[in-house]
Amino acid sequence: MDHVDHILKQWRQERPDLDVDPMGTIGRVKRLNHALMRAMEKTWAKYGLTDASFDVLATLRREGAPYALSPSDLMASTMVTSGTMTHRINLLEKAGLIERVKNPEDGRGFLISLSQRGFDLIDEAVAAHVETQAQLVSGLTDEQRQQLDALLRQFLAGVEQE
Amino acid sequence: MDHVDHILKQWRQERPDLDVDPMGTIGRVKRLNHALMRAMEKTWAKYGLTDASFDVLATLRREGAPYALSPSDLMASTMVTSGTMTHRINLLEKAGLIERVKNPEDGRGFLISLSQRGFDLIDEAVAAHVETQAQLVSGLTDEQRQQLDALLRQFLAGVEQE
DNA sequence: AGATTATATCTTGATATCAAGGTATGTGTG
DNA sequence: CACACATACCTTGATATCAAGATATAATCT
Known part of the structure; x- marks a missing residue:
């Protein structure tokens, strides 16, 4: 109960x-x-990051070299509006973790690129984050977690299309 | 994929x-x-409600007569901080959907009580909300949904205690 | 080429939230 | 009973988010 x-x-x-x-x-x-968000925030905070900033840096990092995406790409990946993404980018730029580069292929846009400091930080933070997540799912067996994955995937597929 | x-x-x-x-x-x-929140918001909006206001009204309604709880009780049920709850209560009071009543048993506190209009509104809104939710889970069979329930319950139990 | 439409990003204004601290009332201890 | 501590709620200040609209550039169509 x-x-x-x-x-x-x-x-x-x-x-x-x-x-x-x-x-x-x-x-x-x-x-x-x-509950998961609250728990994960603690880990992010140890690296001076939030949900928002971790999300952007991680998206750039996992993209692989040269670790750059347009703001639009980042919006699509992170499910936030353009105003929110502009704000996130401004903060990360001020913190020296990313750089805005003119997009050579599209004069309207920019590319957001991980700085060396941003790369180093997210590479360290993501390792801690993954450990935290392992801890959070430890109440389920591997098999249960996989079952859950399958059900969530199906649920999500039914809800997310529109 | x-x-x-x-x-x-x-x-x-x-x-x-x-x-x-x-x-x-x-x-x-x-x-x-x-995705679920975004979908449910549309239903709430039809009744002039948001996540926040629906949450408070529904908590009072399902409590049963006399449809009154303290702000602290509401905070505990809805997982928000005291400042947030004060704000929510102010808005709902201004909208005439709830009333603040001095708590006769504790001079420090209030009871938040559904007004007649609040009662009527939430009683109608919750029916629409339940319909929306039925639609949202319709990608799963009843059996799958129950499996999912069981896994989520276990996951939650492992994460929520602290 | 010129006009129209679409796209990419930023700006603005409003709002919800949280954390931290304040005030008043209640509870317990010596 | 006086004093410390706890509790209930509110206030303040900072921040993240969104929706709507502005601006500049690109793509498309005649």
């Missing part, structure tokens, strides 16, 4: 006309995401 | 020293949560 069960029980009492089973699943996804 | 698979593939290429399987699971939870 966890927190979500309690909520469903209340609804079934108050609104027996409603089928709240899906609410339980979705509620657990929300709470899980919240 | 969804978006998350692509990310993992990039990391395995760039950082073969890291085990990024947990990142896949956690990444799917994050993306799923994001």
